[in-house]
Amino acid sequence: MSSPNLRALLQAVQNGQMPIEAALGELDKQGPEENLGFAAVDHARAARQGFPEVIFGAGKTPEQTAGIAQSLAARGSTVLATRVSRAAFEATKKVLPGAIWHETARCLVVPGADSPRLEGRAGVLCAGTSDLPVADEAAVTLQTMGVEVFRANDIGVAGLHRLLGRLDDIKQCRALIVVAGMEGALPSVVAGLVSVPVVAVPTSVGYGAAFGGLAALLGMLNSCANGVAVVNIDNGFGAAAFVASMMRSS
Amino acid sequence: MSSPNLRALLQAVQNGQMPIEAALGELDKQGPEENLGFAAVDHARAARQGFPEVIFGAGKTPEQTAGIAQSLAARGSTVLATRVSRAAFEATKKVLPGAIWHETARCLVVPGADSPRLEGRAGVLCAGTSDLPVADEAAVTLQTMGVEVFRANDIGVAGLHRLLGRLDDIKQCRALIVVAGMEGALPSVVAGLVSVPVVAVPTSVGYGAAFGGLAALLGMLNSCANGVAVVNIDNGFGAAAFVASMMRSS
Amino acid sequence: MSSPNLRALLQAVQNGQMPIEAALGELDKQGPEENLGFAAVDHARAARQGFPEVIFGAGKTPEQTAGIAQSLAARGSTVLATRVSRAAFEATKKVLPGAIWHETARCLVVPGADSPRLEGRAGVLCAGTSDLPVADEAAVTLQTMGVEVFRANDIGVAGLHRLLGRLDDIKQCRALIVVAGMEGALPSVVAGLVSVPVVAVPTSVGYGAAFGGLAALLGMLNSCANGVAVVNIDNGFGAAAFVASMMRSS
Amino acid sequence: MSSPNLRALLQAVQNGQMPIEAALGELDKQGPEENLGFAAVDHARAARQGFPEVIFGAGKTPEQTAGIAQSLAARGSTVLATRVSRAAFEATKKVLPGAIWHETARCLVVPGADSPRLEGRAGVLCAGTSDLPVADEAAVTLQTMGVEVFRANDIGVAGLHRLLGRLDDIKQCRALIVVAGMEGALPSVVAGLVSVPVVAVPTSVGYGAAFGGLAALLGMLNSCANGVAVVNIDNGFGAAAFVASMMRSS
C-alpha cells in the first residue's frame, strides 16, 4: 500500500470513519489469496500486474489444474493455462464448460468477464516449421492478453529472401517475438533490420550440439544487434507476457 | 527499400524524372557504409534503427576506436562507445575534443548535432554496490539515447524493505532495468510487484559457483514472475538499448 | 572406540575380568553389520548417528528393498525408505505388514519399537504446487525422525504477500526447509526475513535453461542472504536429515 | 509488522494515544536503512537476524568498504568485512582505529558495543594446508559472532588416522564446518562417524578437472552420508553464518 493511501486510511481510522476491522480488512487486501492446500491462488495479481495469475500446467495433476482454474474463474478472471496436457484440459472442461483447447500451443483458455484490449500489434516470427508449438504458445498468450498478432512462419536465415519479403509488415509491429532453434540467428538478423524491440525465444529444436536449445540461447544472448532481450528456452508464454506488459506500460 | 517506394522510384526512372545514376545512388543508400579497412562503419543505422552505430570498445585498439568515432562524428552522429579503456578515451579525445568520459561506466560519449529525447522514464535498479559499473553503463546509455533515468542502488533481496520502500517511485517508470549478481533474485521479486516490463541484467559479481555470472543468468531466465526478459552477463548497454527501442516504438 | 574405554577394556583383559573372546567381541561391536550379500546393513548407525540406516530405494530391486527393511525391523529399528516404487512397497508390505506408504513423497515407513521425539518445530515451505513431492519427502522424513512440522505451500516470490502473510508462523520454527525450482529465489528472500537457519532444496521443476534443477541449485549456493545451506537437487530427505541432526545436537 | 502489533498500533491511533506522524514513523521502522548513494546500509539486520549486516569486500573500492564500516560502527554495531584487501583495511583503519586485520582469513573486524556470546562449540576441520584461508574465514566469522571454535587442520582422507585420532574432540562439537578441496570427500567421511550436522565447504584448491572447486562442490552435494549441507565454493563465511544462526535458534 502506497504511503499516501496509508496516511488516508490511518486518518479515516483516527476520525472514526473506518472501524478497526475494516481497516484490517483493507490492509489485508494487499495480499488476497485463496488457499487450496496444494496451491495459494494469487487473486491480487490482475490488480498488481494487469493480468490474472496464469497456470503453469507442467508438474501439476489434472485435478490441481482444474481446481486452480475454477478458483480463478469463480471471480470472473480470464483463465490461461500453459503446458497443459489433454487430460488436464478434459478435467477442466468438466468444471468449466467454456474452456477452449489450443492443441499445438498446449494452452487452455477460459474467457473472463471483460476481455482486455491493448493497443498496437505484435509480430510473432519463427525460423522453422518445427518451432511452431512455441510460436503458437506466444500467439495464444498475446491474444488472450488482448494484443493483436501478426504471424510469419518458416523464415529462417538459410533463405533470407523469405524474411526480406515480409519486412514491410514486420516493421509495422510495435514489438517482435522471434522464435528460433538450432543456431538461433534469426533474432540478430531481424534486429539489425528494424527499430522495434525484439524478444528472442530459443527453442529446443535441433540435435547434437544444440544441447536442447542451449546453442540458440547462447547465440541470442550474445546478439551483435541492438534491441534484443531473451527469455527461457521454449518459453513462448514468457515472451508474450513480457510484450503484453510493454503494451500496457505505454 | 519497401515495395511502394521501389515502384515510385521505377516510375520516376520511366518517365525520365530521375536519371539512372541518381536511381542507382538512391538504391545505394539502402546500405551506406564507410570502409575504414579494419571497419565498415554503418551510417545507415540511425535511419534504420533510431540511433547511430554504437562502438563496442573491447578488442579494438585505441586508434581503431578513435577512427570509428571520428567517422561517425563527421556526419553529426552522437557517438557512444562502451567498454572503452582510458587509453582509447584519450586517443579519441585528441581527435574529438568534445568527448566525455564516464569512468565507472567505462563509456565515452560525444554529443551529436541533435540529441534525441524520448518520452517516459526508465528505472535502473541494482542489487549491490559491486553491481554499480553495469548499472552505470545502462544509465549512461539510456541518457545518451534520450531516456530519463530513475536510479536505486543496493536494494538486494537480503534486506527486502530497501526495495519495498522505493516501490512508489519504481512503479512510475515505464520500464525497469534490474541489475544483479550472485543468485540474481532481484528481477523476479521486482517483477512480482509491478506491472511494467523488467529487463534483467545478470552480473559477474560473485565467486565460486557463481561461475562468472552464470548462476544469475540462469536464475533470471527461469524467473517464476511474468514480464522478465534477459540480456547477456554484464550487458548494461544491451538492456538500455532494448529499453530505448521500446520507448521509440510506442 | 575412545581412548578411556579402550584402557578400561585392556585392564579388564589384564586382570582376567574379561576373556579374550569377549574382548574381541566388544571391539567387534564398533562396526556391527549384517551381510546380505547384495548389502551390508549398518546396524550401528542409530548408536552412531541417532537414527537407523535409511534405505535409498532408487536402483534397488523390490526384493532388495524388502530384504534390507526386514533386516532393520528385526532389531526393532524404525524403517524409512525413500524413492520407493509401488512395487517395492508391496514387496515390503508382504514381509512387514505394518509398512505405511506415502505416495506423493514416495516414502515407506515401518514404525520402530520406540519412536524418537525431538524438541522444536521445523518449517517446510515450498514455492509452487509442482514442488510438493520434494516437500512431502522432507516432511515425512522429519516426522519419522521425531520432528514436528509446519507446512506452507505455493508461496513463491511471484506473489510475495503469500509469504509475508505467513511470516509470524515461520519465525517460530527453529529451522526452515525451503523448497523451490525454477530460479530458486525463495530461500534467499526467506533468509533475509528471519533469523533461523534455512536449508534450501532446489527442485528439478522448470524447463529449458533450468537444466534439471541446476539453475535453482546455483541460485541457492550464491544466495546473498546469510544463513542458507544447500542440499542436492530434489533431496527433500537430505534436508530433513540435516535438520534432524541439528535438533539432536542442541 | 505482525498482525497483533498492527492492531495495537491502530488502536493507539484510534484512541489518540499515538499521533499519525508517530504511527507512520513506527511503520517506517520496519525497514530502517541509511542511504550512502552507492550503498543502502541495512541497520535493521541485527534486530531481524541476530547479527548486523556483514560487508562483502570483493568488488568494492576501499572507500566504499570504509564508508559502510563507518556507518555501521556509528550505531555501535560490530563490523565484520570479508574478502577485504589490505588497501581496504588501511582505508578503514584510518576512520576506525580499532579495526583488526586477519590476514590469512582476509577479514576485517571492528568489535562492537556488546559482543554476542552463543552457547556451544563449533568445529572447523580442513583437509589440507592449502585450505587454510577458507577455514580461517569460517573461524574468524564464528568467533566474531560469538561461537567458540575447535580447529583441526590437514586431516584429509588420504591419511585417515589423522581424523580418527581427533574424533573424541570432534564429537563434542554441536556443529561442524568441514572444508576440503580436490575431491571433497572429507565431509562424507566425517558425517558417517558423528551425529552432529556437518556444513561442507568446497574449496577451489586443486587443478585440472577440479574446475575451480566444482568437483568438490558436486561431491559434497552428492554425499552418501546423512546430515550434510553445503555452501558456495570457498565460502567459509557462509558456513559460519549458517552455524551461528543454528546456535542462535536453539
Next chain:
Amino acid sequence: MSSPNLRALLQAVQNGQMPIEAALGELDKQGPEENLGFAAVDHARAARQGFPEVIFGAGKTPEQTAGIAQSLAARGSTVLATRVSRAAFEATKKVLPGAIWHETARCLVVPGADSPRLEGRAGVLCAGTSDLPVADEAAVTLQTMGVEVFRANDIGVAGLHRLLGRLDDIKQCRALIVVAGMEGALPSVVAGLVSVPVVAVPTSVGYGAAFGGLAALLGMLNSCANGVAVVNIDNGFGAAAFVASMMRSS
C-alpha cells in the same frame, strides 16, 4: 541482384522495353517461395546453392513432411528428406509413389527430373558398427547430390591395421567424411596420413563421459592434424552437403 544486372533492368525500364510490372516481377524472383502456412518453401535454393531445399524431418508431422515434398516435386526438384520416420515416409509415399526409403539412414528420396552428377569420389569412413546410421545418412546424401562414394566401415584406431590396409583406396578420394563416436580419434589419424580434406562427424555413440557425442566433438575440434573441419554431432547430412558444395565449387 548484382549491380550490372540492376543497371540493365533499369535501362530496360527507362527505354520502355520493360513494363513496370515486369520489372517488379523480375525483382521478385530474387526470392521465390511457396507459402504453405506452416512452411515457406524456398524454390530459389537450387539456383542459389546448387541443390533444392532439403527437408529436415525431425519435429515435423508426417503431413508437413509430405506437403513440403509435394511442393518441391511439383517443380521437378529432387526431394531429399532426412531424420524421417516411417510414418512420414508412408505419408509421402501416398502422394509421391516414387519415394524411396533408406531405413538405416532414415532418409527419403524422390528422384527429380535431372539428377546431378559431380566429378570426383568421396570417402565415407566410420570407426565402429554402431556409427553406421550416421555414415549411411552421409552416403545417401552424397549419392543423391551426385557424388560417387567409397565406403569403409569399422576401422577405428583400436585396430590400426584395418585403416592402414585401406589407405590406397582412401587416398584416391577427393574428400573424406570420417564418422566416429567415443573419443573420436579416427579423423585425426586419417588426416595425418592423407593430403585430402577430412570432414569429421562426431556421433553420439558411447556412454558415460561421452556425454552424447560431446567427447568426440571436442576431440575433433582439437585435432592436432591439419585439414580437419567438423560438423554437428550425428550430422551425416551436413558433412555430405559440405562435401558436395566442395565438389561443385571446383
Next chain:
Amino acid sequence: MSSPNLRALLQAVQNGQMPIEAALGELDKQGPEENLGFAAVDHARAARQGFPEVIFGAGKTPEQTAGIAQSLAARGSTVLATRVSRAAFEATKKVLPGAIWHETARCLVVPGADSPRLEGRAGVLCAGTSDLPVADEAAVTLQTMGVEVFRANDIGVAGLHRLLGRLDDIKQCRALIVVAGMEGALPSVVAGLVSVPVVAVPTSVGYGAAFGGLAALLGMLNSCANGVAVVNIDNGFGAAAFVASMMRSS
C-alpha cells in the same frame, strides 16, 4: 613388423628361401581381419594384446552381435560381449549354443579353446547395492580374462567400519577395482589405506547434481590419495581390462 624381423624376411626373399607371395602373406599377417561389411573383425587382437576383440553390444543389432561372435568363435577365441540385451543373447545362443548369459552384468560369454589363467587376485569393491551391475561387469570380465576375483559389496564411506573390517582381505589383492556412484569417495579412502593400485569406476548411481555420474567421475579424478586411476562412468569392463593387462605385463 620390427626391424630385425623385416631384415630377416628380406634376406629370405633375396636368397630365394621365401617366395614373394609368402612374403606378402607374412606382411599381411600384421593386420588380419575379417570383413563382415558392417564390421571388420580384428583377429590379430589376441596376439597383439593378449585377449581377443571384445564385442561392445550397445548400438548393435542382435544379428550384428551374433555375427561377430560367430566370427570370433570360429577361430577358437573366447567370446566376451558387454552391454548385451537379452535379444542379442538369444540371437547368439542360436548360433553358439555354449553362450552363457550374466544378467545383472549384461555380459555374454562363450568360452574359447584354451582359457587364460593369470596370476594374482584382484578385488572388486562397490559402495552401494545400486552399483552392483557395474561391479558385476568388472568381475565377469576379470574372470573371463583369467583373473581370480575377491568381492566386497555395499561398503561405502557412510559406514566406514564395513570397509575397515575387510581390509585384511583387500590388502592381499594385487590390484583393486573400486566402484562408486554419488560423490565417489570410496576409491580415495581405500587408496589411502592400501599400497596396491586402485582403478576407480564412477557409476551413474545418484540423482540431481550427480549429473549421471559426473560428480563421482570428477571426485575420483581429483583424488587426494596416490595410486588412483579412473575409467569412464559405468565402465566396469574397462577397469577389468586394464587390470588384466597389468596382470599380463608383470
Next chain:
Amino acid sequence: MSSPNLRALLQAVQNGQMPIEAALGELDKQGPEENLGFAAVDHARAARQGFPEVIFGAGKTPEQTAGIAQSLAARGSTVLATRVSRAAFEATKKVLPGAIWHETARCLVVPGADSPRLEGRAGVLCAGTSDLPVADEAAVTLQTMGVEVFRANDIGVAGLHRLLGRLDDIKQCRALIVVAGMEGALPSVVAGLVSVPVVAVPTSVGYGAAFGGLAALLGMLNSCANGVAVVNIDNGFGAAAFVASMMRSS
C-alpha cells in the same frame, strides 16, 4: 607403402636389383623424422600432405621454436609458425635472417625453396574489427600455402547491407572462411546466399555468456544453412589449412 609398390620393391630385392640396405632405406622413408630431443620433426609431411610441418608456437620456448624452424629450413622447406611471440620471432630471426613477422596474425614465415601456387581464390570474411587477428592468421596461412585471398572485414549481420554489397566478389571465391565471435551468425547467413563451401571460425570475441567463444562455436555447429563446417575457436590457421587441402585435392 602401398601394396603394388611393396611388391615392386620385393621383386627388386629378389632379382638383386636392390641391395637389402637400400630396401631398408626405402622402407625407412615412410617415416623420416629428425629427433631434436624435445621434438621429432616430421620431414615426411610435405610429401604426405602437400605442405611441410607447421610449428604451433604456443607452449614452446623461443629456443624450441627457432630450433624446429632451423631443422625445417635446412631441408629447403617453407617454415610457417603460428601463435608465435615476439621473443620467439627474434630467436628465429637470429638463425634464419629471412624470417618475416606478421604481428596481428602472430605468424612467422620463412619462404622455402619453391613456393607452392594453388589455383582458385579463397575469401576470408570477418564479422567485426575485433576478429581481425584470427582472420589475419587465416589469410597469412592461405597465402603461405599458395592460395590467393579476397578479404572483407567488419560485415557482421547487425548491418546486413555491408555483406550484401560484397556478394558478387564473395561468390567468385572457390571457398570461404567466415570468422565471427559473439553469436557467430555470419557463416549461416553467408552460406544461405552462396553455393561454395563455408569454413566457419568461431572467435573468443565477446563477453559474459559468450564463454570464450563457446556461443559462437555452438551456433556454427548448429547452422541451419547447408555447406558449413567448423574449426576450433580462434583457429584461423586450421580453417586455412583445410581450405588449402581442398584446393590441392581438386
Next chain:
Amino acid sequence: MSSPNLRALLQAVQNGQMPIEAALGELDKQGPEENLGFAAVDHARAARQGFPEVIFGAGKTPEQTAGIAQSLAARGSTVLATRVSRAAFEATKKVLPGAIWHETARCLVVPGADSPRLEGRAGVLCAGTSDLPVADEAAVTLQTMGVEVFRANDIGVAGLHRLLGRLDDIKQCRALIVVAGMEGALPSVVAGLVSVPVVAVPTSVGYGAAFGGLAALLGMLNSCANGVAVVNIDNGFGAAAFVASMMRSS
C-alpha cells in the same frame, strides 16, 4: 591393526608380557603423525603405502613447504614435492642443502636414507613438445620412486611413423604413461598397438574448445582401446604414483 595382530597383542597383555602403556603405544602407531599446526605430517605413509608422503606444493607458502620437507627428512624419508615454485625450492634448500630442483618438472627432491629400486621399466611418451613439463613430472616421480624410465617425446598421431618407429622399445616397458593435450588421441592409438597397461594423462595444452584439457580428458575416458585408465589433467605425478604402486604390487 589386523585381527591376528590384535589377538596377539591382547594375549601379550593378558599374560603380562606387555604392559598396558606399551599396548596403548602400539595401538597408537596405527596413525603416527607430526602436528605442525598448519599440517599433520603422515609419517605412517611409507609403511602403509610403500613411499613417504609427497608434498603438493601448490597453495602452500615457501615456509610451509620447507617445514613439511624438514619434518619428513628428519626421519630419513625421501622427500618429493611437486608443483614447487622457485621460492619454495630456495626456502627448502636453506634447511635441506641436499635438495635438488627439476625446473621443467617443477619438482623438488631430497634423496632419503635408502632409495627404493623397483623392477621393470616404465615408458613415458608425450604427443608434443608443449607437453614436456607434465611428462617430466611423471619421469622425475618414477625415478624418485625407484622405477627406470624410457622416454619418447613429440610422437603425436599427426605423424604416426614417429610412434611406429619406436614401438619395439615401447613394447618392452611394463607400463606406459602417455601424455597428450589437444584431442588426446595418442593413448588410444598406443593402447591399440601394445598389450601393457596405458595410464593416460591429459594436458591443458591447446586452446579454444580444448577447455583447459577437458577435451583431452574426455577423449581418454572414452578410449575405444582396452587397457587405458586416466588421471587428472596435467597430473604427471599421479600417473607415476599409480605406475609405481603397480610395480610394487607385482
